[in-house]
Amino acid sequence: MQSIFKKNLAVVIVVILLTSTYFIAGVLIYANNRYNDINIRNLEEAVRMLKNFTPVDVFADKNTAAAWASRAGEFGPYRVTLINRNGQVLFDTDTDSAVMENHLDRVEFQAAVRNGTGTDRRRSTTLGQYHFYAAIAIQDSSGEFAGVLRFSRLISSYLSHIVSSTLPFLALGFLIILGTCAGLYCYSHRLSLSVEAKLDAELKKKTDELKIKSEEAEAESIHREVILSSMFEGIITLDNKLNIILANPQLCSLFGKGKDVRGMPLLEFSHSAELAEAAQQVLSSGQTQELTLKRYLLGIRQYFQVFAAPLDMPQSEGGKGVVMALKDISRLVKLEQVRKDFVANVSHELRTPIQVIQGFAENILDSSPSGKVRRFAEIIEKNAKSMDNLTNDLLTLASLEDDSSTSSSSASSNNAARTSLEKNTLAPLIAEAVDLVAIAAKKKNIVITVSCAPNFTAQLYSSLFVHALVNLLDNSIKYSGDGSTIQVKVFQETENFVIEVKDKGIGIPTEHLGRIFERFYRVDRARQRTAANSEAGTGLGLSIVRHIALLHRGTVEAESHAGEGSVFRLRLPVEK
Numbered sequence: 354m355q356s357i358f359k360k361n362l363a364v365v366i367v368v369i370l371l372t373s374t375y376f377i378a379g380v381l382i383y384a385n386n387r388y389n390d391i392n393i394r395n396l397e398e399a400v401r402m403l404k405n406f407t408p409v410d411v412f413a414d415k416n417t418a419a420a421w422a423s424r425a426g427e428f429g430p431y432r433v434t435l436i437n438r439n440g441q442v443l444f445d446t447d448t449d450s451a452v453m454e455n456h457l458d459r460v461e462f463q464a465a466v467r468n469g470t471g472t473d474r475r476r477s478t479t480l481g482q483y484h485f486y487a488a489i490a491i492q493d494s495s496g497e498f499a500g501v502l503r504f505s506r507l508i509s510s511y512l513s514h515i516v517s518s519t520l521p522f523l524a525l526g527f528l529i530i531l532g533t534c535a536g537l538y539c540y541s542h543r544l545s546l547s548v549e550a551k552l553d554a555e556l557k558k559k560t561d562e563l564k565i566k567s568e569e570a571e572a573e574s575i576h577r578e579v580i581l582s583s584m585f586e587g588i589i590t591l592d593n594k595l596n597i598i599l600a601n602p603q604l605c606s607l608f609g610k611g612k613d614v615r616g617m618p619l620l621e622f623s624h625s626a627e628l629a630e631a632a633q634q635v636l637s638s639g640q641t642q643e644l645t646l647k648r649y650l651l652g653i654r655q656y657f658q659v660f661a662a663p664l665d666m667p668q669s670e671g672g673k674g675v676v677m678a679l680k681d682i683s684r685l686v687k688l689e690q691v692r693k694d695f696v697a698n699v700s701h702e703l704r705t706p707i708q709v710i711q712g713f714a715e716n717i718l719d720s721s722p723s724g725k726v727r728r729f730a731e732i733i734e735k736n737a738k739s740m741d742n743l744t745n746d747l748l749t750l751a752s753l754e755d756d757s758s759t760s761s762s763s764a765s766s767n768n769a770a771r772t773s774l775e776k777n778t779l780a781p782l783i784a785e786a787v788d789l790v791a792i793a794a795k796k797k798n799i800v801i802t803v804s805c806a807p808n809f810t811a812q813l814y815s816s817l818f819v820h821a822l823v824n825l826l827d828n829s830i831k832y833s834g835d836g837s838t839i840q841v842k843v844f845q846e847t848e849n850f851v852i853e854v855k856d857k858g859i860g861i862p863t864e865h866l867g868r869i870f871e872r873f874y875r876v877d878r879a880r881q882r883t884a885a886n887s888e889a890g891t892g893l894g895l896s897i898v899r900h901i902a903l904l905h906r907g908t909v910e911a912e913s914h915a916g917e918g919s920v921f922r923l924r925l926p927v928e929k
Contacts, residue, residue: 377526393472393474393485396431396485396487399431400503412437412438412499415444418435431505432445432447432484432504432505433445433446433503434502434504434505438499440457440458440462445479447480448479452479459473461486461487466498470488471486472488484505485505486503486505487503487505488502488503586603587603587605587608587657587679587680587681588604589604589619590664590677591619591664591677595620596616596619597617600615607679624648628677631644631659631661632661632677635661635675639663642659642660643660645657645658645682654683656682656683656685656686657681658682660677660678661675661677662675663676696751700744700747700751704741707737707740708741711738711741713733714734718730749820749893753897753904774813774814775813776813780805782815782819782822783805783822786823786826789823794826797833797837799833801838801839801840801841804840804843805841805842806843812905812926813925814904817901820897821898821909822841822854824895825923826841827894829856832858833856839854839856840853841854841855849907850924850925853920854921855920855921856918856920858918860915861911861914861915866913870895870899870911872892875892898921907923907926
């Protein structure tokens with residue numbers, strides 16, 4: 354820092370000296386020019402004055418010119434020269450005119466001929482020194498140009514005049530300048546030391562702060578690495594070109610890669626076009642993505658639950674990126690499949706004995722028994738029928754779970770397990786569902802009203818859609834009072850069709866609404882007993898509705914208050 358101040362000070366001192374020198378030189382040159390101008394004007398005034406005393410016959414001959422010029426030389430400290438009209442010097446007070454050159458071409462002579470007067474400043478050819486010249490034209494008695502009267506004076510240097518008088522002043526000024534430079538140097542030196550001390554203190558403070566922040570950042574980085582290393586989920590961050598920024602050891606282990614994967618493209622790392630496509634969708638849409646990824650490693654099928662979200666990054670690194678979390682759910686999928694297989698196998702195995710029991714109960718009733726035998730046969734038939742309904746619902750639910758899981762885990766939403774997805778008009782399907790529950794509704798004098806535009810069409814599995822609607826209507830009939838009304842209303846809401854089933858039944862308490870679509874969930878036994886229908890449900894109807902909605906890439910929801918009735922809304926996507 355001090356060296357910088359010294360360099361800057363040296364530049365300032367040089368600038369001051371140069372400026373002072375330039376100023377003094379300019380003043381001296383200006384004064385010298387003024388001095389020369391004043392001398393020439395004085396000389397010109399002198400020759401004009403002498404002209405008034407010059408006789409008209411002064412150029413008659415050399416003797417007359419010499420006699421008059423000798424007297425004129427006493428007029429002042431001037432050199433007097435008489436030049437006739439031909440440029441011949443008739444007389445000169447300082448030099449023999451016989452040896453002098455013709456002056457016809459002299460500047461002051463030519464100017465006097467043209468303008469009456471003329472001046473010049475030059476080196477004298479005769480004397481070899483610089484002179485001031487002032488010439489004036491002289492006319493004879495007839496008014497004709499007779500010659501020129503010229504005054505000249507030796508040029509004495511202006512500097513030689515002023516050096517003696519101004520030398521002390523110049524010396525004092527020079528000492529003042531040197532003193533100013535010395536004071537400036539001392540002041541700048543002290544200032545540089547003070548500034549340097551402050552900068553050193555500030556730099557030390559900033560260095561300490563930077564060191565603390567660096568240590569904190571390093572500790573945070575170590576902490577983050579420890580957290581990422583200890584997580585069971587695989588974590589990966591990507592830049593806007595889907596190149597890896599960070600991948601924790603768990604993820605590298607899941608994909609059989611080493612730790613040095615920074616900068617590797619995601620597709621090269623995972624060999625999964627589905628994963629790369631999901632990351633690209635997050636980049637382009639800025640929305641989170643969730644999917645189930647299936648891959649094979651050494652002949653073993655693996656399943657991963659993937660959650661991808663946008664990541665804000667500095668503009669220098671592209672401005673945006675993607676963070677993805679992958680959880681190995683292979684064991685859960687296997688257990689879920691075991692459960693589904695168990696439910697399906699048990700249901701299949703139970704169907705035969707249930708049908709046998711139901712068949713024998715019907716045969717007993719057909720034989721017209723009486724008394725306790727008939728009552729026991731009716732109980733057997735009723736319970737066998739309930740068990741048959743339960744096994745049918747379990748098989749239906751298992752089939753729907755397989756289809757919806759296959760559809761949701763595929764890369765494209767169009768890849769469903771079933772192939773009968775067709776364009777259907779909603780009104781006839783709703784009428785069909787109403788007809789299927791008409792007998793149960795008639796038993797309780799319940800009126801079902803339908804409001805649906807005839808032009809509403811959607812891509813549906815028609816049989817499953819009817820099944821879902823029948824379950825909703827059957828549920829409303831069970832828990833509605835005699836003589837009530839059930840409303841079925843269909844309307845379009847943004848990109849969905851909403852099929853709304855509304856009743857005025859006993860309703861559902863708010864705390865149970867979040868679980869009514871779970872398998873076998875019952876609000877309470879008392880609610881079941883209050884139903885006018887003495888037949889107990891299987892507890893799977895609403896769960897089946899939910900899976901049918903998922904299979905159509907839709908949703909189902911319930912809105913209800915105890916004692917005020919319920920509203921079920923089935924949302925299905927509009928055909929595009």
